[in-house]
Amino acid sequence: MADAADELSLVFRALADPTRRAMLSRLHRGPATVGELAEPFAMSRPAISQHLAVLERAGLIERTVTAQWRTCTLRTGPLDDASDWVERHRGEWNERFDLLDEQLRRMRGGTP
Amino acid sequence: MADAADELSLVFRALADPTRRAMLSRLHRGPATVGELAEPFAMSRPAISQHLAVLERAGLIERTVTAQWRTCTLRTGPLDDASDWVERHRGEWNERFDLLDEQLRRMRGGTP
């Protein structure tokens, strides 16, 4: 299958690469051109372009053309969705609830 | 390359699939056996096992053997790391800061 066509999967997949996360971290401190973003990485320009395409497809950056430079800007909207999902699934509150549930199951008998 | 060997990449990668996210959502309401987790999906058991292996490798679940059942339990620790990263990179505060930075660059002259 490997669908992952849905919005949230695109975002998480885009975040699942150290190079792309580093790019977002850089953009977090202000917009940058492709050349500026490429500088820290020992990687060909096409590879950089492809990483940026992944980020753009996930809606995490925006590329605006000015002269012969492409200025990349961070878009944090999709990160809100990702954050919502993660926040909904973590925290000690729920962990304790799970442990309680497990205890109850065990008390009810061996077969779940 | 496709390294993604680091902890955070493993977690984001694990979250980048709707099936695995649904499994975590189910586990969020309490532990479950592999059979219970497999039930909602039109997918072979080995496929389920492989998804669970991905989640386990990312540290998001724990599998304990009781008789012939494997009980899966959610582990929210790695989600904290993911949440930290996302939280550090989102929010209107930073977005506004980026826009200001962009304005300043434009005022300083055409070439970045």
Add this chain to the structure above:
DNA sequence: TCATTAATTAAGGAGCTGCTTACATGGCGG
């Protein structure tokens, strides 16, 4: 003991990722 149940491992295939080199596009300065 032996069939049943629960799950994993093994092997293989279609398709995607992430990188490369080579070439194309398009604005800019001389």
Add this chain to the structure above:
DNA sequence: CCGCCATGTAAGCAGCTCCTTAATTAATGA
């Protein structure tokens, strides 16, 4: 106008992902 500059596109390749079917392990209970 023409050769630089910054970037993108094309094509190709190794390796990974996600799924499948078939065989395997391991515990249960008549």
